[in-house]
Amino acid sequence: MENKLNLDQAIIDGARAAASRIADALHSWISLYTTTTIERAVARLVGIDGVDAAGVPLPNVLVDRLHEKGLLGHGLLSWLARAMISTGQGPQEIAEAVAGGKLDVSAVPALPEEKWRDLGDGLAAEAAAKITARRLEREQMMATAAPERKPLLYVIVATGNIYEDAVQAKAAALQGADIIAVIRHTGQSLLDYVPYGPTTEGYGGTYATQENFRIVRRALDEAIKETGRYIRLVNYCSGLCMPEIAAMGALERLDMMLNDAMYGILFRDINMRRTLIDQHFSRMINAFAGIIINTGEDNYLTTADAYEKGYTVIASQFINEQLALRSGLREEQMGLGHAFEINPAMEDGLLMEIAQAQLCRELFPRSPLKYMPPTKHVTGDIFSTYLINGMFNLVSILTGQEIQLLGMLTEAIHTPFLSDRYLAIKNARYVFNNARHLGEEIIFKEQGRIQARAVELLNRAYALLKEIEKIGLEEALERGFFADIKRSRDGGKGKEGVVLKEKDYYNPFPEIFLQRSAAKDDDGRAC
């Protein structure tokens, strides 16, 4: 990575070290807890699926029962292993029995660890093998697919109906999109369960369900055959069910997940602890599954001013990076988010966008940055929006971004039409091709406006990180450091789902997941 901005490496190192200490502080307590959704994710990983007569997912039924009886702190898997031994049934049958009232969770007899431990480990190993198989499947498909050209073109489908989504996802792929995200229903992140089966009604998007994952994956696999390119599928690993969605995604070969450490706290008012615990477990799954995560710093600039608060994005990226490393994610799996959200009416705004994008590029040289399009300041004038999106694309090719969320000309109006995506892809292809090597040809004036802005952003981010290191991330969130949103430490949804681990808490997955990441690659980095 060329250093075009004249950055001071000591400040970069200082910022990273501060973020590391912030993450360490969080990790001093994160591992003490589990949550209802972590345990449900475990249930899903070992094959429990389906719903009861009332439509409640079986992982919820089972975990709720255990929670009611105060048994969750031991870990679902130890209970399940014991139940399997005592009933001679498999995980799914046991869950069905509990749901049908035929098995009382407290009726499963205690057994010494040696008796059930191998069974539990075996179940986990089997689950891990399934995930590994999907990861290898992806790697193989990618190896035979046409080589990728960066930035990758990322579009969303958001019809609310999974069958319509599938049609549109495939059409977008045929038009040239590399990455398709199925946007979620507005309300899903606050549901403390994952809906079941294919769904055809949703507002602002379609429910993330395992069946829906499968349906779109199938459509995109067809597109992969037809285009010879690998097409990535994305969903949202956020809200009250991050670990479960990570599990589902790992099993259905999703390729990317929106999976931020703080998004749920800030934008969904989910309890801090709950979110920080859940993100860790979900990220371990993503890391193991070879999934690229997308962080959500871009969202800060939709509520806070993008020029004023540009530095908060940088600070947050450092924190997200450190937390991600602790979950076993490689830098190459960290789609750190940033955005082109400065008011287009600002004089020299484009220069400021260039500075911010180039800064992200230089600070996180190995990460496939996720660059978000203008959304907040675009209007119903679809022509202007189309143009501004083009300038966004220009900054991207100029600064070497990798994951390009395409701006939609109707951003201010409705979730994208089929034709909006077509036009967006056409826009990006034109700009990327027509300005392909502009980045190589252009040098920024020493201490000019662009360099000065980048330096300012970095310095302010460093100052913020030092401040957060002092007060802790929780306090920083209470004071509204990010996104201009204040969240109290004990407020927010889902805190009742946080459970202190008992001494004998059993969950073999983290170890399995982190093991792989502990292996080193040629550069001596985790892989």
Place this chain on the structure above:
Amino acid sequence: MENKLNLDQAIIDGARAAASRIADALHSWISLYTTTTIERAVARLVGIDGVDAAGVPLPNVLVDRLHEKGLLGHGLLSWLARAMISTGQGPQEIAEAVAGGKLDVSAVPALPEEKWRDLGDGLAAEAAAKITARRLEREQMMATAAPERKPLLYVIVATGNIYEDAVQAKAAALQGADIIAVIRHTGQSLLDYVPYGPTTEGYGGTYATQENFRIVRRALDEAIKETGRYIRLVNYCSGLCMPEIAAMGALERLDMMLNDAMYGILFRDINMRRTLIDQHFSRMINAFAGIIINTGEDNYLTTADAYEKGYTVIASQFINEQLALRSGLREEQMGLGHAFEINPAMEDGLLMEIAQAQLCRELFPRSPLKYMPPTKHVTGDIFSTYLINGMFNLVSILTGQEIQLLGMLTEAIHTPFLSDRYLAIKNARYVFNNARHLGEEIIFKEQGRIQARAVELLNRAYALLKEIEKIGLEEALERGFFADIKRSRDGGKGKEGVVLKEKDYYNPFPEIFLQRSAAKDDDGRAC
């Protein structure tokens, strides 16, 4: 002007010197001739206007009679002066008498020069005073108007109906346009007369008539009052009546004229000599009237490939510059044309556009370059066209252009709608403001793609100029050096209007016009 391209000054000087010798060669014969339209322009300058019963303009009636009788080589003004003395009537009455068959042009008695010379000189001085008054009027209005911001926004109106044009011109000015051109009817340039009065029917544009000039000037003067900005009016000083239109424009306070030395030859198949003689006289008028001319090199790229033949634009600009200097035009009055016409599908095409635009800027640092938008490769996809126009605007602000012809989103479809202009202005304003100082912040890599392209263009232009110097411009036009169009020396329309000047040819205007230009400004340059 910063040198961003690492150009070799010796080559620039060489190219300019070659162009100068090409112009000298032309001027060895240009001054030997007059043309019907030059003499008609003289008639118009001294106040002859209106049409005869058959609708033929009186300047034509008079000049045709003189031409028929072989009298034109002496110059219309000496005849007119003598006719005034012999009849005691004014120019207009005399013209009317000729048209009405009441005065036979050969019946005007010969008189020794001392008898009519003062009268002739007086008529010319009076005409010059009128033009000077309009020039001062403009200068005053500009002095009190809001300061201009470059690039100036230039739009066209082209309804075919002058009243509709006036409404739209004013609306465009209110929306922020700085310059309004009224596009001409498709057929006008081949008319060997200037239509008379207001016109409401035209295809592709509206006839240039003196009354039409007045109508739009009035509408724009209203806009000047309402906006506090000076709004420039443009028309086409080209075709078979260049000198007459220049005269009309000078009298009606037009501010710019499309006025190229070769456009008529190449794009209208007008006779070479006719065009080269006419352009010289018309440019002297424009020079004296303080009008900025716009040259037409951009048009070459609509018939020839813009990437392959980019250097022909540069060569032609050097020639146009030298010819313009010989007509008394200051560099500040030379809106040398170039264009953004490289196929948008070309990889790194934007870099090539930047190179060409920056090159023009550095070669002609004092000239208000006229930068033409993409036209040839845009399509009926109005969204894409809007975006490409935005990239054009970006190159303009990046390279310091001055006169920005705004691209229309419906370029491939129809002459502009009112809303097309609005959107075009919005596009330019956004890009210029958002990237205001980008040019100052960016340096081109030494010998990178951009610099290499600029050097290649300059070298090839220099080679072409040396070649033309050898063979003469006429031969170059015969061989299709410009626009991929071949024109034979003796072909083309209007050659019957070329008249060898007699020894006693009388026309005081060139001297008056060139006199002013001979005055020097602070920098020691003609002003």
Place this chain on the structure above:
Amino acid sequence: MQVDLTKVKAYGDTLNDGAVQLSFTLPVPAGEEAREAARQLALKMGLESPAVTEMADLGAGFSFFVVYGRCPHSVDYTAIKIPKREHEIMSFDEVNEFVRRELKKKVVVVAACTGTDAHTVGIDAIVNMKGYAGEYGLERYPEFEAYNLGSQVPNAELLAKAVEHGADAVLVSQVVTQKNIHLENLTELIELAEAEGIRDRMLFICGGPRISHELAIELGYDAGFGPGTLPNHVASFIVKELARRKKQ
């Protein structure tokens, strides 16, 4: 150019030319038949001599069109009557002064973005201290007592809070409009309020990017505010309307 306001037509470059631009997608593959289908669709909308200026293959059996044509329809502009909020707009100081003078009590407002909608920027712009575009929000008005419940608030909870705080006005924001979810949510709120017998005890005001005053009135609200609304617009309406009702 003299426009006949009883017969206003679209304007391209000549009065009454009726020029309009259209774009749409058809679920048929690109080709001459598709182009003709696009033309026919434009004809069905009444357009005269529609020209398909762009046809693009979108893959998967879809094609996209840009069409220009001449629309013969006209609108009687003179007959258009828009229900408008009648109260004039006052400044921050004027509003507070007005409350002190005319209402003589603090104005209580309870605000939320309801349903599953999580877009708080709009309601925050009106209510939060900081305000919008340089105008302070209602929280900053000394004569207002404002409660911002945030986003994704169920209608029932909003009403309960309104009663609890003795609200003079309920402010509700709706941004997501897909499948008209905003209309459903807004209707439900009014129905609930009526069922609870509190509809007339307070003002009900809604806002959002697709809300107009007209629409709000139709839905049974007292006022509606769309894009570009500033806090003092809302404050002015509330206090003037409260004063008007007080007098009755």
Place this chain on the structure above:
Amino acid sequence: MQVDLTKVKAYGDTLNDGAVQLSFTLPVPAGEEAREAARQLALKMGLESPAVTEMADLGAGFSFFVVYGRCPHSVDYTAIKIPKREHEIMSFDEVNEFVRRELKKKVVVVAACTGTDAHTVGIDAIVNMKGYAGEYGLERYPEFEAYNLGSQVPNAELLAKAVEHGADAVLVSQVVTQKNIHLENLTELIELAEAEGIRDRMLFICGGPRISHELAIELGYDAGFGPGTLPNHVASFIVKELARRKKQ
């Protein structure tokens, strides 16, 4: 997703949602009444629940609108029959070979851009040596004798030259279409040819950005060629059609 081809509707993001986008200008000043006028105009085109997503003041009493709405109209795609040039397209070599084999004489074409239209790029693309998009033009075909008269050629002059050269085909280009000037010009040419009794002695072929084969047939031409035409398309048509007529 099963499309009913007898009732094809516009597609936004759901089958049969009828979504279309419109933009236009109205000669009334921007304001709530103007916005409503825009909405009403969309309603008159039959759109359901039209939403005006943008209104801009254009100055001088005009305003510009972007509208989205749902178009209930549908088109019977199965009933669309497009007159098509039936001859298959041959390559440069195939055409020349065909002429040698079937016509046994050089094919003479006379081409021009007529009236006051000066756009030669299109006709040059078809006729000149260089051709277009990598395809050689007719001048380069050994079995063709092509005369390109250039632009702004009066119809009468074109016909005279066609007779003079014994043309097998007349090629005419029209690019400027404002106020349908192209239709006038093209009609005049055919009328002149009929008046002179030479209409059936040669093929009349027109082309240009707004020309379709269908339109050309309507205007009395033998064929029409629109955007994207390559020289060999035209050459193929000419030689096959000449051969067909020869056989009759």
